[in-house]
Amino acid sequence: MTRLGKLFGVLLAIAACALPSAVLAQQAGDSANAQAERRIAQPGNNAPVWRDVKSGEANYTGIPGRETGVLIQEPLKFPGQSAFATAGEAWRNFRNGPLMFYGGWVLIIAALGVLAFYLVKGALKLKEKPTGRLIERFNTLERIAHWCVAISFVILALSGLTILFGKFVLLPVIGYTLFAWLTALAKNLHNFIGPFFVLSLLLMFVVYVKDNFWSAGDGRWIVKAGGLLTGEHVPSGRFNFGEKGWFWIGVVLLGIVMSVTGLILLFPNFDQLRTTMQQANVFHIIGAVALITLSFGHIYLGTIGVEGAYQGMRAGFVDETWAKEHHELWYRDVKSGKVAAKSGGSAAGAPQTQH
Numbered sequence: 631m632t633r634l635g636k637l638f639g640v641l642l643a644i645a646a647c648a649l650p651s652a653v654l655a656q657q658a659g660d661s662a663n664a665q666a667e668r669r670i671a672q673p674g675n676n677a678p679v680w681r682d683v684k685s686g687e688a689n690y691t692g693i694p695g696r697e698t699g700v701l702i703q704e705p706l707k708f709p710g711q712s713a714f715a716t717a718g719e720a721w722r723n724f725r726n727g728p729l730m731f732y733g734g735w736v737l738i739i740a741a742l743g744v745l746a747f748y749l750v751k752g753a754l755k756l757k758e759k760p761t762g763r764l765i766e767r768f769n770t771l772e773r774i775a776h777w778c779v780a781i782s783f784v785i786l787a788l789s790g791l792t793i794l795f796g797k798f799v800l801l802p803v804i805g806y807t808l809f810a811w812l813t814a815l816a817k818n819l820h821n822f823i824g825p826f827f828v829l830s831l832l833l834m835f836v837v838y839v840k841d842n843f844w845s846a847g848d849g850r851w852i853v854k855a856g857g858l859l860t861g862e863h864v865p866s867g868r869f870n871f872g873e874k875g876w877f878w879i880g881v882v883l884l885g886i887v888m889s890v891t892g893l894i895l896l897f898p899n900f901d902q903l904r905t906t907m908q909q910a911n912v913f914h915i916i917g918a919v920a921l922i923t924l925s926f927g928h929i930y931l932g933t934i935g936v937e938g939a940y941q942g943m944r945a946g947f948v949d950e951t952w953a954k955e956h957h958e959l960w961y962r963d964v965k966s967g968k969v970a971a972k973s974g975g976s977a978a979g980a981p982q983t984q985h
């Protein structure tokens with residue numbers, strides 16, 4: 631008898647003694663009988679025990695909690711899989727197969743798309759000279775909320791991608807020692823920054839939601855696609871329709887998906903089933919790919935894509951020319967006093983857009 635066989639013999643004996651129900655005792659007895667017969671017919675082959683273990687049926691355990699009596703989950707089929715495997719194996723195949731393959735390609739194609747756009751169209755520059763007069767575009771609280779979300783998002787994206795693709799992409803290049811160190815760092819960063827990201831998102835929602843509802847000018851912006859391809863000027867309010875889309879789809883919808891699934895994965899001590907964690911992992915990965923893909927567009931437009939945009943979020947002020955050329959309706963509201971916004975006075979000492 632192998633050591634494993636002996637171990638299972640002992641475990642089954644303990645389980646049989648402790649079982650409160652006669653039915654379970656009967657089942658264990660049947661299994662033990664089947665195993666005893668098998669031991670004579672095929673010594674060393676303890677298939678009946680493993681068949682029981684892999685059935686997903688709950689057996690006795692002294693550990694309290696849901697599913698603690700199940701050593702291996704029941705057989706299951708994930709999308710795209712031809713054969714049944716135990717649920718854990720089916721999830722693993724799905725994660726390491728279609729999710730990684732298509733997710734990886736979506737990210738690569740999106741990054742190349744943004745690069746191609748930049749190479750063809752170049753940065754969007756101001757048409758007129760900056761006036762030197764500045765308008766406050768984002769107050770301190772708005773900037774704190776933005777940078778808390780942005781910085782934690784970048785850390786989560788980089789650490790998450792390391793956990794997801796690292797074993798296949800980084801390990802062969804950097805070797806085991808460095809990879810083990812890097813992944814442990816990524817995992818701990820991800821675990822601690824995750825809750826901070828959730829709280830920052832809540833703050834961001836509260837601070838920005840008022841300017842992200844449908845408003846006059848959005849219809850025209852959609853028809854003209856923001857003038858992104860033609861270069862035509864399309865007046866918009868404080869945020870244009872593209873920015874509003876990023877807010878509702880990226881920040882709100884995908885933010886909720888990432889937060890809820892992330893918290894399910896981060897705190898497995900709330901009695902959730904293994905299936906729930908596997909599904910959470912699948913939606914976490916799909917959400918991550920979607921959010922990172924969209925973020926490429928946002929980060930591009932907020933940095934090298936649109937001249938002066940980054941300065942606005944960094945220092946809080948934009949030049950009047952910038953305001954007029956990018957958010958004309960908002961600019962008019964500020965000038966007419968309809969919308970309160972601090973004036974930055976002259977450009978001296980304050981960050982400016984350049985021509």
Ligand code: HEM
Pocket residue numbers: 725783786787789790791793794795817820821823824825827828888889891892893895896911914915918921922
């Ligand atoms: C928007 C930001 C986020 C992105 C882009 C992201 C991305 C990822 C990715 C790609 C993985 C790897 C999945 C795998 O390898 O199977 C992952 C794992 C994980 N994420 Fe996130 N995530 C984000 C937010 C969060 C949040 C807000 C939390 C928690 C509150 C969280 C908690 C976790 C946990 C616990 C894991 C499992 C880590 C492990 O395998 O040990 N994530 N994330």
